[in-house]
Amino acid sequence: MTEAHANPPPAIAPQGGGPQEIGSQASATQAIDWEAKYRAGSAPWERAGPHPAFLDWRTAGTLAPCRILVPGAGRSAEPLALAEAGFDVTVLDAAPSAVAVQQARFARIGVHAHAVAADLFAWTPATPFDAIYDQxxxxxxxxxxxxxxxxxxAxxxxxxxxxxxxxxxTGQAGGxxxxxxLAVMRRLFGPDLWTWPDTLAPPVPHPTLREEQPAVLRRS
Known part of the structure; x- marks a missing residue:
């Protein structure tokens, strides 16, 4: 996720562009060198394929085609699956090698999507999105x-x-x-800006860690 770039900040490319576009933006100081982690293969949160909760949301129609942002996308499989399903996808990551992986996947099958290399804390889209997928x-x-x-x-x-x-x-300190x-998450995504579901789906086991809790929050 992080590497400095000297190019000016890009706007999200218009929908009528080519199969994929990539922009870059000056990076603010961040605590973790994401590019080095990806190059070293040190990304234990990654999955080999789409997340089971993602597949459930797609099957149920809860996650239907729209303009969607995938921040910190890394090398995840979901952006390509979304683009193939007709979503207008923007992937955002500060690690150039991860963005290049996503860009190559989009180009290989000719789907229309945006791959943006930028600092999460400096980037601003031209217009808000209908949905965000944060795995x-x-x-x-x-x-x-x-x-x-x-x-x-928000x-x-x-x-x-x-x-x-x-x-x-993870049930443990560090990372x-x-x-x-979840108690921390409910305070972080508080009722002033977010609506939580009445009940949450069961947690999903993680192949190398403990588990993940799926949730769909609505922006107020």
């Missing part, structure tokens, strides 16, 4: 950055839009990935 971005950030990140999620999402999120439950205790 591993929140848990990869140091907890000190969570309030700023939560504020950005700004990136239109009122009434949906945040599809997987709260990592990344960092434990996203």
């Amino acid at each position: 591993t971005c929140l848990c990869a950030l140091p907890p000190a950055l969570w309030p700023d990140y939560a504020a950005r999620l 700004a990136w999402l239109r009122p009434g839009g949906a945040l599809f999120v997987l709260f990592m439950q 990344p990935p960092f434990d996203c205790d």
Whole structure:
């Protein structure tokens, strides 16, 4: 997720562009060198394929085609699956090699999507999104950055839009990935800006960690 760039900030490319576009933006100081972690293969939160909760949301129609942002996308499989299903996808990550992986996947099958290399804490979209899919971005950030990140999620999402999120439950200190205790998450995504479901789906086991808690939050 992080590497400095000297290019000016890009706007999200218009929908009529080519199969994929990539922009870059000057990076603010961050605590973790994401590019080095990806190059070293040190990303224990990654899954080999789409998340089971993602597949459930797609099957149920809860996650239907729309303009969607995948922040901290890394090398995850979901952006390509979304693009193939007709979503207008923007992937955002500060690690150039991870963005290049997503860009190559989009180009290989000719789907229309946007791949943006930028600092999460400096990037602003031209217009808010209908939905955001956060599988591993929140848990990869140091907890000190969570309030700023939560504020950005709210700004990136239109009122009434949906945040599809997987709260990592490691049950231990340290990270990344960092434990996203649900009591902490309910305070972080408070009722002034977010509506939580009455009940949550069962947690999903993680292949190398403990489990993740799926949730769909609505932007007030």
